[in-house]
Amino acid sequence: MNLNADLNLQATRRSTKDKPMNMKPNCGHRRSRLSALLVALALTAVPLAAQAQRKSPLADAPAIRKRFELRATRLEVGAGFGTTLNQDFYHTMFLNLKIGFHITDWLSLSAFGGFAVANIATTFQNDLVNSLYAADMGQPPNEPLRDAAKASMQKISSILGAQLEFTPFTGKYSLAGKMFANYDFYVFGGPGLLNVAPTDGSSLTDCGSVMAAPPTASGGPGGPFSCKVSGAKFGANFGVGLHSYFNEWMALNVELRDIMAQLNPSGRDNNGDGVANANDLTWSHTFMVTANIVFYLPSTASISP
Ligand SMILES: [Ca+2]
Numbered sequence: 001m002n003l004n005a006d007l008n009l010q011a012t013r014r015s016t017k018d019k020p021m022n023m024k025p026n027c028g029h030r031r032s033r034l035s036a037l038l039v040a041l042a043l044t045a046v047p048l049a050a051q052a053q054r055k056s057p058l059a060d061a062p063a064i065r066k067r068f069e070l071r072a073t074r075l076e077v078g079a080g081f082g083t084t085l086n087q088d089f090y091h092t093m094f095l096n097l098k099i100g101f102h103i104t105d106w107l108s109l110s111a112f113g114g115f116a117v118a119n120i121a122t123t124f125q126n127d128l129v130n131s132l133y134a135a136d137m138g139q140p141p142n143e144p145l146r147d148a149a150k151a152s153m154q155k156i157s158s159i160l161g162a163q164l165e166f167t168p169f170t171g172k173y174s175l176a177g178k179m180f181a182n183y184d185f186y187v188f189g190g191p192g193l194l195n196v197a198p199t200d201g202s203s204l205t206d207c208g209s210v211m212a213a214p215p216t217a218s219g220g221p222g223g224p225f226s227c228k229v230s231g232a233k234f235g236a237n238f239g240v241g242l243h244s245y246f247n248e249w250m251a252l253n254v255e256l257r258d259i260m261a262q263l264n265p266s267g268r269d270n271n272g273d274g275v276a277n278a279n280d281l282t283w284s285h286t287f288m289v290t291a292n293i294v295f296y297l298p299s300t301a302s303i304s305p
């Protein structure tokens with residue numbers, strides 16, 4: 001009995017001793033893993049935190065150093081050629097002059113003039129005129145003869161305008177990795193005007209002072225069916241442009257422009273009220289493209305820090 005009780009006690013003791021003995025190694029593994037993780041975290045986080053606190057030497061530096069400021073506080077003067085793109089009866093070719101001052105690298109104020117050197121008859125004009133009678137064949141009174149139709153067609157003699165230019169994009173491009181050139185793109189807007197004149201105004205009354213003729217014997221409108229559209233037509237001038245620089249003082253300048261003004265390209269009764277006068281003018285878009293060679297003054301561009 002006594003021995004049995006002793007054995008029982010020993011078994012109990014062993015078992016109670018065994019329990020903590022069995023758990024210890026497990027617990028030790030967890031602790032060492034945790035401390036290894038903490039050390040690793042510390043090793044990673046400390047330099048990161050140090051780096052976050054350290055100020056980059058480029059923090060306040062400009063995006064591009066030693067950059068040619070090709071526009072800022074420089075005068076731009078240039079000349080070139082231009083042409084209208086969408087006129088019905090004449091393509092107008094211009095000699096173009098431009099002067100501008102760049103207030104900053106991205107804002108400038110310019111004025112330009114385009115002076116017609118040629119008005120070339122469009123295919124549409126030739127087709128239209130050739131479809132008309134050359135002499136009176138008893139056609140309706142509002143159908144003109146060839147010469148009369150052509151006489152009132154409007155030619156542009158000059159274009160003038162001023163514009164504020166905003167240059168959001170500038171940069172440098174390369175051609176086959178060999179040649180490098182600076183460029184910029186801009187948008188512009190401002191007032192503009194077109195000076196217009198009929199092809200032959202000698203037998204026409206100015207559209208602003210036309211007196212409607214009494215109706216014909218058959219009750220039809222008495223006309224006149226064409227009038228003289230001439231003088232300055234004021235409106236809006238806007239578009240997009242680009243510069244491609246050959247060097248720091250010379251560039252190619254291309255502009256795509258729209259001048260919106262009240263015009264009557266045919267000089268005829270457009271609204272069908274039986275008389276051609278100032279009421280037949282309508283707001284029209286005149287698109288044109290110009291290419292200028294421009295020069296910058298002073299001839300050396302300042303260089304950014
Ligand atoms: Ca009319």
